[in-house]
Amino acid sequence: MEKERLCRGGIYFTRIKYVKEKYGTSGMSRLYERMKRYGYNGPASEEEIKIADWYPQKYDLIFLKAVKDEFGERVLKNMGRAVPKINAGMQSTFLKWDPTPEELIKNSGRYWSIFYNFGKLEGKIMQQGEGIIRGYGISEDPIFCELLTNYFQGLVEWTGAKDVNVEHIKCVHRGDGVEEWVIRWKTEKIENKREIKWDDSLASGVDEIDRQHKYFIKILNEINENINEGDKNSLISVLHFMDYYAHWHFSSEEKYMKMYNYPDFEKHHEQHEKFYRYTQDTIKKASERVDNDLIFSVNKYLVDWLINHIMGEDKKFAHFMRTRNLVMSEEKMPEEIERKLNSL
Numbered sequence: 001m002e003k004e005r006l007c008r009g010g011i012y013f014t015r016i017k018y019v020k021e022k023y024g025t026s027g028m029s030r031l032y033e034r035m036k037r038y039g040y041n042g043p044a045s046e047e048e049i050k051i052a053d054w055y056p057q058k059y060d061l062i063f064l065k066a067v068k069d070e071f072g073e074r075v076l077k078n079m080g081r082a083v084p085k086i087n088a089g090m091q092s093t094f095l096k097w098d099p100t101p102e103e104l105i106k107n108s109g110r111y112w113s114i115f116y117n118f119g120k121l122e123g124k125i126m127q128q129g130e131g132i133i134r135g136y137g138i139s140e141d142p143i144f145c146e147l148l149t150n151y152f153q154g155l156v157e158w159t160g161a162k163d164v165n166v167e168h169i170k171c172v173h174r175g176d177g178v179e180e181w182v183i184r185w186k187t188e189k190i191e192n193k194r195e196i197k198w199d200d201s202l203a204s205g206v207d208e209i210d211r212q213h214k215y216f217i218k219i220l221n222e223i224n225e226n227i228n229e230g231d232k233n234s235l236i237s238v239l240h241f242m243d244y245y246a247h248w249h250f251s252s253e254e255k256y257m258k259m260y261n262y263p264d265f266e267k268h269h270e271q272h273e274k275f276y277r278y279t280q281d282t283i284k285k286a287s288e289r290v291d292n293d294l295i296f297s298v299n300k301y302l303v304d305w306l307i308n309h310i311m312g313e314d315k316k317f318a319h320f321m322r323t324r325n326l327v328m329s330e331e332k333m334p335e336e337i338e339r340k341l342n343s344l
Contacts, residue, residue, distance in 0.1 A: 005058075005118040005140070010051040012060055017046065018079045019067060027071075034066040054117065057140075061072035066145045076143075081151025084158040101156045101185050105131035122282060129186065135179035142173045152181055161185035175217045193286075196303060202310050208328040212249045213310055215341055219245055220302050222344050236286050241304075241340055244280040246272075257317065260326050268313045275305060 020028050032044070042047050062153045104111075108123035119138035119177045125131045133152065139145050140167040145168060153166045163186040170180035196217045203210050219242050226235040250272040283296055321328065333341075 003117070004056060006054040006116070007057045007060055008051065008115045009049045009053045009055055011115055012055060012063065013046055013049045013051055014083050015060070015067075015079060016049070016052075016080055019071075019075075020046065022075070023071070031063075031066050031070050031278070034070050038062045038066060042064075049130065053199050057116070057118070061141050061144060063150065064147055068143065076146065077150045080147045081154035081157070083151060084155040085185060099246055101159050101161050101183070104155055104159065105133060105183065108133050130182070130184045133181045135181075139172060139179060142171070145171055145173065146177060147181075149181065152183060156183055156185055164211070196306065202307075204310070204315050205322050206328055207319040208330050209253070209314060209318055211330070212252065213314070216245065216249060216306060218341065219342055220306060223302065232286060236283060239279060239283050239286060243276070245337055245341075246275060246279065248334065249338060250275075253314075253317070256321075256326075256328050260324070262317060262320055264313070264316060264320075268317060271309060271313055275309075280303075 003017055016028070019031060023031075032040075040059065040062045042055065049055075057160050064076065067079065102125050105123035105125060108121045112119070113120040116138070120136050121138065122134045122136075123131060124134075124202075135148075149166055149168045153164055156164045156166070163184075165184045167182045168179070169182055170176040170178055172179060198214050202213065204213075219238065223235065223242060226238055252271060254265070254272070256262075257268065262268070278301060282294075282301075284296075285294055320326075
């Protein structure tokens with residue numbers, strides 16, 4: 001026996017919110033009366049809906065049909081596009097920072113499984129500014145396909161992408177074996193604003209550690225500049241230099257950790273190793289393709305990692321040194337590092 005098709009209450013609640021904001025309480029009353037005539041026997045108001053609970057998808061299908069019949073097809077279309085913008089819980093649910101069209105499309109299957117217990121989506125990037133979403137077993141009614149077409153449009157627009165176009169090129173209700181949407185958008189230069197500037201909050205109190213961190217930040221900001229310019233060769237070159245400098249800087253820190261028998265050496269060392277692994281993996285990815293997905297992930301990782309590492313493990317080590325009156329002498333840089341830093 002096929003299991004009942006369910007969706008999260010948040011899906012239903014957000015659609016109701018849109019209609020209520022547009023047509024008020026009287027509009028919702030008319031809509032509920034029409035829904036009852038169509039066989040609806042679910043919650044009588046949005047206040048009764050629990051966002052995280054599961055509800056029969058048939059409630060949502062009845063709601064969509066009632067909206068189309070009561071208010072017109074244009075309202076149904078506008079609702080689909082508007083829902084991503086009015087759903088304040090979306091970002092906190094599955095987006096940890098500013099999303100990109102690439103991220104949303106590639107992760108569409110995961111997002112689908114959060115809100116529906118049936119079918120599946122698969123997303124794939126075809127080229128810069130173009131992706132495909134395929135759906136399997138997701139639609140029992142053409143109106144749901146119509147809703148999803150407009151929803152995908154609004155979702156990609158929500159990322160800030162321009163000139164978004166969504167085509168529903170395959171549909172099971174037209175005899176195809178799968179649902180398929182082609183999504184295209186205009187790719188523009190992305191201005192990366194997450195530059196790090198040195199201030200007293202990053203100071204550890206150990207002069208040599210702080211001196212080396214200032215150079216680390218200088219290199220990271222150079223990487224961000226090359227990301228913005230989309231210059232693959234320059235980006236790879238400066239990533240290699242970041243990796244080279246990180247090895248020198250980390251080795252310098254670890255030399256003193258070992259010298260002074262720092263008790264948290266292993267934990268600190270493991271964070272350094274993770275950074276090495278990330279930079280090597282990123283260099284490999286950048287050599288194949290520099291796209292918006294890489295732009296956001298590199299910037300986020302490097303900025304977050306460095307700030308968190310300085311504010312966390314590095315300050316702990318600095319505190320260990322200061323409270324014991326231990327000294328870290330100024331380390332002489334290799335000439336090639338010094339020469340490169342002076343050119344940045």
